[in-house]
Amino acid sequence: MATVYFDEATRRYSKDGAPAVDHVTLDIADGEFLVLVGPSGCGKSTSLRMLAGLEPVDGGRILVDGHDQKGVRPRDRDIAMVFQSYALYPNMSAAQNMAFALDNSKVAKAEIRSRVAEAARILELEDLLDRKPGQMSGGQRQRVAMGRAIVRQPKVFCMDEPLSNLDAKLRVSTRSQIAGLQRRLGITTVYVTHDQVEAMTMGHRVAVLRDGRLQQVAPPDELYDRPVNTFVAAFIGSPAITLVDAPVRDGRADVHGLEVPIDRSLAGAAGERVTVGVRPESWRIVPESDPEGIDLTVELVESLGSESFVYGRRGPLDPADDAPDTERVTIKTEKRVPVAVGETVRVRPVESEVHVFDGSSGERLVG
The missing domain is CATH 2.40.50.140 (Nucleic acid-binding proteins)
Incomplete structure (x- = not known):
């Protein structure tokens, strides 16, 4: 587990264009489930990718446990990423997909089997370990992607709209599984979504972004009851205010x-x-x-x-x-x-x- 601190973090894709992420300052506590939410193009996924090391930080800095991540390679950050597209290897079984990163890190075979078995138990995947992604439903593939992140035992989970490819009913059940899983594991989690219902039901706190700028960070109830401006008031709540x-x-x-x-x-x-x-x-x-x-x-x-x-x-x-x-x-x-x-x-x-x-x-x- 770890603390995460965005200190005036900025990302520009071009010198003349507006920043995709504009001087964002955000303090995420150890073990917290924080949700980044906002409309398309607001900078939420870019912020997540900056934390994971998949995008550079053009200004400011990002600290994990007080250590500046500038120059630290993604593989060395001890951050596990769960993508929207699942990103599973189609020729590998669920167990092999979950064990892939550990195999590459030369973890002992017995330790890999133990971690995969424990993750499968938590995610109720024990009967699916021998199946390949093409033989599984969307929800099952998403749980395998979650399992691949869990077995690494990272300091931080980064989740980039992991439920957007699921149907409405499956999204409801899977988001409760993810929230319950995070509570049990206690791993600091940064979760990106454009769905304000997901944000309000899953996060300890919710950070609302607009045009790369942070608008408000607060627990869901406070965000709803005391929005700091008309943008947050209109974005949070369905039907709208x-x-x-x-x-x-x-x-x-x-x-x-x-x-x-x-x-x-x-x-x-x-x-x-x-x-x-x-x-x-x-x-x-x-x-x-x-x-x-x-x-x-x-x-x-x-x-x-x-x-x-x-x-x-x-x-x-x-x-x-x-x-x-x-x-x-x-x-x-x-x-x-x-x-x-x-x-x-x-x-x-x-x-x-x-x-x-x-x-x-x-x-x-x-x-």
Whole structure:
């Protein structure tokens, strides 16, 4: 196990272009499961490859257990990489794939057999050790790739979107296996994904990247409840948060005609406009007579069995209108709240759960 520290780490693919990873500073604790998440091209895989030694560090440094990794070859870093594509040798059995790196390192045969057997037991691969990759399912191949990393007994696991090739049901079961495995082994793990559900359910902490820059690092609950800016607020959470550009008058923000009070400590920091964010579960359907509500016309209802998501908008439905509409709102409802497309519902937000961001910078306003 090991600590990992990104110290202003930077990667440029060209002198004139924007950095792929831009002065990222990130401290990863011994035994921590940290997830790097963000949209495509944000620098998360590049950051992982820099740690593994597969990409150079053009500025700053990366330390493992306090030791600068500059000039250290990938094979000498004691870091095991699990790739998106599995990268198994098709002509070798599962056992041979798992033992390959140990064979190359001249580990004793008895020690190799012991490590492979232990990894197979942990990953429930004992009956598959003689099979070749072509005779296994995607989930089984992924577990073999995990086993190949485990037998090395590395200081750090690097996992680059290892579940993206699996179907939805298999992703759910495999991610729980990976999280449980990391807890048992206690190995420092850096995990890359574009799937924010994976990030929120697997990581001790989640680091959100955008255009090569680190936006926020926090435990999943904090990331969801206190996003530092509108980008993090919009990226984390499914369905996405409703963000409304709202003018401020007398300490109140006008959200679609609904006046939302702004905390007095925020009113001074806010300019003439703020961005107000309300998550789906923070809206309440209220009686038509409620003076503090706003009316929405229901456009779509997504029923998930135990709950539903209602997508509504201000004003009547217009079938010809497919352009983005800033007046659309997403509401989470319970199973027994009947709502149909075309109906009008009156809603208002829970004031204590409203997020307020600066209208210009998008940064969270903190009182």
